[in-house]
Amino acid sequence: MQLPSATIPETELHRRLQGLDATLLPLKDRAAALDRFLATPSGRQRPSRFWRVDLDAIAPNPETISSDAVTVRVENAPDRVVACDLATAAREYADLLSRAFGTTDAAATKFGALARAFAGTGCFVYVPADYDCAETIGITYSVASNAVAFCYTVVLLEHGARATVLERYAGGANAFVCAITEAVTGESSDLTCAAYQRLDAGARFFVTRAALPGRDAKIAWASADFGADLTVGDVSATVAQPGIEAAVTSLFFPTGSQHVDIVSTVDHAVGESSSRTHVKSAAAGSGQARYLGNIRIAANAQGTDSSLRDDALLLSQRAHIDSVPALEISANDVKAYHGATVGALDEEQIFYLESRGIDRTAAERMIALGFFEPAIAAFPTETLREGLREALRAKVL
Amino acid sequence: MSDQGLRIAGLYCNVAGNEILKGIDLVVEPGKVHALMGPNGSGKSTLAFSLTGHPQYDVTKGTVTLDGEDLLALAADKRARAGLFLSFQYPAAIPGVKVANFLHAARQAERPGDLPPAKFRALLLEKMELLGMDPSFMGRYLNDGFSGGEKKRLEMLQLAVLAPKYAVLDETDSGLDVDALKAVGESIGALRASDEGRDTGFLIITHYPRILQHVKADVVHVMIDGRIVKTGGEDLALRIEREGYDTIREEIGAIA
Numbered sequence: 001m002q003l004p005s006a007t008i009p010e011t012e013l014h015r016r017l018q019g020l021d022a023t024l025l026p027l028k029d030r031a032a033a034l035d036r037f038l039a040t041p042s043g044r045q046r047p048s049r050f051w052r053v054d055l056d057a058i059a060p061n062p063e064t065i066s067s068d069a070v071t072v073r074v075e076n077a078p079d080r081v082v083a084c085d086l087a088t089a090a091r092e093y094a095d096l097l098s099r100a101f102g103t104t105d106a107a108a109t110k111f112g113a114l115a116r117a118f119a120g121t122g123c124f125v126y127v128p129a130d131y132d133c134a135e136t137i138g139i140t141y142s143v144a145s146n147a148v149a150f151c152y153t154v155v156l157l158e159h160g161a162r163a164t165v166l167e168r169y170a171g172g173a174n175a176f177v178c179a180i181t182e183a184v185t186g187e188s189s190d191l192t193c194a195a196y197q198r199l200d201a202g203a204r205f206f207v208t209r210a211a212l213p214g215r216d217a218k219i220a221w222a223s224a225d226f227g228a229d230l231t232v233g234d235v236s237a238t239v240a241q242p243g244i245e246a247a248v249t250s251l252f253f254p255t256g257s258q259h260v261d262i263v264s265t266v267d268h269a270v271g272e273s274s275s276r277t278h279v280k281s282a283a284a285g286s287g288q289a290r291y292l293g294n295i296r297i298a299a300n301a302q303g304t305d306s307s308l309r310d311d312a313l314l315l316s317q318r319a320h321i322d323s324v325p326a327l328e329i330s331a332n333d334v335k336a337y338h339g340a341t342v343g344a345l346d347e348e349q350i351f352y353l354e355s356r357g358i359d360r361t362a363a364e365r366m367i368a369l370g371f372f373e374p375a376i377a378a379f380p381t382e383t384l385r386e387g388l389r390e391a392l393r394a395k396v397l
Numbered sequence: 398m399s400d401q402g403l404r405i406a407g408l409y410c411n412v413a414g415n416e417i418l419k420g421i422d423l424v425v426e427p428g429k430v431h432a433l434m435g436p437n438g439s440g441k442s443t444l445a446f447s448l449t450g451h452p453q454y455d456v457t458k459g460t461v462t463l464d465g466e467d468l469l470a471l472a473a474d475k476r477a478r479a480g481l482f483l484s485f486q487y488p489a490a491i492p493g494v495k496v497a498n499f500l501h502a503a504r505q506a507e508r509p510g511d512l513p514p515a516k517f518r519a520l521l522l523e524k525m526e527l528l529g530m531d532p533s534f535m536g537r538y539l540n541d542g543f544s545g546g547e548k549k550r551l552e553m554l555q556l557a558v559l560a561p562k563y564a565v566l567d568e569t570d571s572g573l574d575v576d577a578l579k580a581v582g583e584s585i586g587a588l589r590a591s592d593e594g595r596d597t598g599f600l601i602i603t604h605y606p607r608i609l610q611h612v613k614a615d616v617v618h619v620m621i622d623g624r625i626v627k628t629g630g631e632d633l634a635l636r637i638e639r640e641g642y643d644t645i646r647e648e649i650g651a652i653a
Contacts, residue, residue: 346489347452348489349489349490349491351451351452351473351489352485352488352489352491353491353499353502353503354450354472354473354474354477355449355450355473355474355476355477355482355483355485356477356499356502356503356506356507356555356559357474357477357478357503357506357507357559358474358502358503358506359474359506360472360474362502362506363474366491366494366498366499366502367491367493367494369493369494370491370492370493370494370538370539371492371493372493373492373493373494373538374492374493374538
């Protein structure tokens, strides 16, 4: 199995690549991905007065990398849908898997490259043509405490297919969790890919979510990152076919000493397409967040209709949220809306509720919870939405 | 009892350092309707906000009691729980908070545990029908994207649902069309005819006498430049409708 040492440098992390599933991904490709992880800057916020984390200095401890660090559970997959672990997919559905696995930009980011290098534990979901999957397919990653865990989800929808996939990330006290979700969809398909991250305290979570939708397809990302001490997220949609409707929803709410750093990117390479980016965040305690929202519209992407709406709520003096919208528009016949707010709770809103007998604390809670409500509607299943509300209630206190 | 009523005595109030109210004396008795009229900028809305305890309205002198309770010593939410209600001219929009949940929270705050949820819902639907409001209002976000008329109807719905001891209506009639005004009048009439609202005292703040065609005022006050300059019956409202505020202004000038 071992390749000549000339091609595989002998760092401890590289040595840990050996013995990983070569059917899924050959060792030399893994090594190349790991090299990219080591060589690529995070492109993230540098440590400063407000920001205490140096993302460029973060790497997993090779000693604690283990294949049983995470268990995967799949629920609600109908018979006509393939939903299996990645190793099985590599053996039994190699042709299908290869149409999606590694075909998006997911491994282009620093931590996406790391997740690709260690690809192993994960799930492949395949929905055949014109099949409307009414049930929400659930994928739950349960991470062991203190572990280094890699989670890799691949979703492939054929033309005309419709599906909703919900990933959950749980457990993982003090763990290092590095995840990828790749979504590749066919013409006129409709995919909603939601993720709810509620990892335990001490966890560090690095997630890259990338989509490559087909012509006239609808693609929706919806992510809620409420757990872990550190969340570094990268969510993107590449709009390379006309008629695509892309939606990106992101919720996060650092409290205590949590850090969240999210980058969203919608790349309109062709015109006659639309995208909606909707971010709702709050911070309390010493919680810190940074959000960078990219909308890129190429010169020939005429007739693009895009919007970026980003609202941040600061619930304590020490909480901090940096919000940076970045619109790069090279075409001239486009609609591009952008709006952002950062601020404390509105005193007039509080007074209005107080004037109806509701005490100040309850009024603040109602307004803060209501703030997230329009974005919660983007998430599938009433159970999940109620779970999100419950988590928010605990955070707002 | 002598301490019954919403009793305002010698009330002075500053807004952003400017003295707006310059000694207001006014008593609204239980079950009575008082109209407070006056030109723009006379201080009518300032009186409304100073009663409810808005933090930007700084009461510098005077007293306000509600059935004997010192209102000025209470925070805004406690004033509401004591039985005071203000219908806002420009109520705040609160996205994400559904009308039904808000109304339930308000009713619970002011009348804890008095109605099981099913009965409360029935009460809401009944009051909404009276105001010509579609039941779909319940699922909308509070005042978010509401038209001016919808906001006013929602204020009146809250009045009906909360049935306060004293209600201050700040220009509820402004911006309402004839039908909406009629519905508002009927809703107030229904409240006053109910057991809950029989003793509700009203202070109706308005520019124009037209709302008084739908809600008959027992007493009419005219406010100019932070003072109540004239008090009378319905005929005073009719006079304002005929002559405007100028002749009253001249009268005061002549006295002073």
